Amino acid sequence: MASENNDLEMAAVALHEAQTAVHAARRQLTAAVVSAYRAGAPVARIAERAGMNVVEVRNLLAATGASRRR
Numbered sequence: 001m002a003s004e005n006n007d008l009e010m011a012a013v014a015l016h017e018a019q020t021a022v023h024a025a026r027r028q029l030t031a032a033v034v035s036a037y038r039a040g041a042p043v044a045r046i047a048e049r050a051g052m053n054v055v056e057v058r059n060l061l062a063a064t065g066a067s068r069r070r
Contacts, residue, residue, distance in 0.1 A: 029050060030060060030064060032050070033046055033050060033052075033057060033060055033061065034060075034061065034064055034066045036049075037057075037061055037066055037068065038066065038067075038068060040068065043057050043058060043061075
């Protein structure tokens with residue numbers, strides 16, 4: 001039983017660490033997408049390079065309030 005509890009706690013810690021990593025990666029991706037867009041890259045090209053679709057990129061840009069202007 002103690003081993004089961006330890007396994008559960010270890011899994012919970014691993015999940016938390018993975019979620020933290022995903023959030024950090026998402027912030028980095030968002031910053032890179034916004035930067036590329038502001039530099040003049042077309043949305044379709046950004047989507048292709050980021051492994052996203054055009055709608056996802058447009059939604060991300062809208063959510064961040066990004067524009068081509070600096």
